[in-house]
Every structure is written in C-alpha cells, then in structure tokens.
Amino acid sequence: MINVTAILETRANVRAARQAGKKIGFVPTMGALHDGHMALVREAKRRCDFVAASIFVNPTQFGPNEDFARYPRTFDADQWKLEAEGVDLLFAPSVEEMYPAGATTFINVDGIGDRLDGRSRPGHFRGVATVVAKLFHIMDPDIAFFGQKDAAQLAVIKRMVRDLMLPVEIAVVPIVREKDGLAMSSRNTYLSPEERRQATVLSRALRKVEKSYLNGEQDSAHLISVARKVFSEEPSVKVDYVEVIEADTLEAVPSAKNGTLVAVAAFIGKTRLIDNLLLNA
Ligand code: PAF
Secondary structure, X not given: OEEEOOHHHHHHHHHHHHHOOOOEEXXXXXXOOOHXXXXXXXXXXXXXXXXXXXXXXXXXXXXXXXXXXXXXOOHHHHHHXXXXXXXXXXXXXXXHHHOOOOOOXXXXXXXXXXXXXXXXXXXXXXXXXXXXXXXHHHHOOOEEEEEOOOHHHHHHHHHHHHHOOXXXXXXXXXOOEOOOOOEOOHHHHHOOHHHHHHOOHHHHHHHXXXXXXXXXXXXHHHHHHHHHHHHHOOOOEEEEEEEEEOOOOOOEOOEOOOOOEEEEEEEEOOEEEEEEEEOOO
C-alpha cells in the first residue's frame, strides 16, 4: 500500500493507475475503522482495479461544541486494516494540506443540507460536501463508496455530484450491524457498557416500525409514534429526530411506501448516534 500525505503525490499515483487502464475506486473515511468501513473497502475491491482510501478527520464538519478533538484516532491500526484488505493507496493529509491558509470556499447543498443531521448540526453538511468535493478532485475516482448508515450524508453527496456534474458514480453499501442490531459507528467506542446496552434502542425502534409497515401501516405519523414508543422505554435516551422521508430529498412524506426512508438520531449520554432503514414490503 502506498502511503501518502501530499495532494500532488496522490494525484501522480492515481493518474499512473488510470494510465495503466485501471478503474479507480475511492473510500473516504475519518479513520477509527470498523467492519462497516471494511465492507466499503471490500465492495471497492470487488468493483475496481485500484482502490484508494483516505483518512482525514475533517474539522469543518464538526460544530464548536462537538467531538472533533476527542474523535477516535487509531491511525496505525487503521493502516494495517486497509493494507490487509489490499487497499492500493492511503491518503492521510494534514488539515493544512486540505485547507490552505485563508481557504474561504465552501459548498452548500441548500435544502437537503439543512435537513435531519443538517438541522441538528448546523454547518455539518457544508463541511462534508466541501471536503468530499476536495477529495473527489484529488482522487478523480470512477466510483466512490459510502455507507447507507449516513443516509442524509448520502443524499447531500448525491445531490452535490449531480448539481456540480462531478464525473463519479456514488456506490452505496448496506449498514453493517453488531449481533444485537446496533449499527457500526466509530462513535460507538464512546459508549459505557450501560450506554452500549441502551444504544440498541435505535435499531429496535426501526425494527418495530418496519414490522408495523409490513403489517400494512403506512401513515407516517403513526409509524413515527411506533418508534417514539420504543424510545420511551429507554427514558435516559434523548431522541433527536424520528423521520419518515423521501430518501433523495430528505423531505417528510405523509405516508410511507416501498423505498421510503425511516431515519432516527438520539443521544445516548453525550454520544449522538444515527440509524435508518429503507422500507420494503
Ligand atoms: O462519513 C464520513 O466518514 C465522513 O463524513 C466523510 C465522508 C469521510 C467526510 O469527512
């Protein structure tokens, strides 16, 4: 695996692979890699000839009171995992490399970028869209791989790619879950044993909504109340949102159909977790 921190060197390596006729796959990450990330890498390996990954904890997608400083950084372990999966290039730039002094250009995906996590975390998707656009310009991938777990992020990135005519296919990889249903997330490492137990409430709420939908319930308000009832069984968990929405626009829909997204976010102690499911009868 080629290990690079400089943009120019990354470009040169990716260009050489492209000139050799290889299809370029790209997996952007913030590190603290778990099996969810590894599923992205494996899918990239399956579909592409040259796979690049990035590790960059992007400061602009964290709010002033969020966890940028304490976000888990496990670079050595991450590097070994990527190498073991056969990743060809790892790009791990510094903040200065990605945001040259005085950088003032940002990308706003209006509307979508202010819904769900964008509403709860103002400016979050401005940071995500900006860094992902920069990474796409550096890597120039044929296909970029993202997890379904970050459903709102996915909608923002797909819309940005469409609006800015970026020549990249966005591939979506299903959520990877722990045995008890908890969606894998780098932030799960923040949870105490008791919080870890409580955290299963997100997937339990979604499963209950799915069951209700499969039994014929389509009314969004009712499906939301089903989820909220499950959350109420864990009184110390603070629900941020429960939404029944259209997956591409993140707009609320009055009634659910196949393909409708149910998305939840909740605070388990200080840790904010998200999860979602696409309804499909
Ligand atoms: O999903 C993530 O890990 C991040 O939001 C991403 C896409 C790497 C941008 O920093």
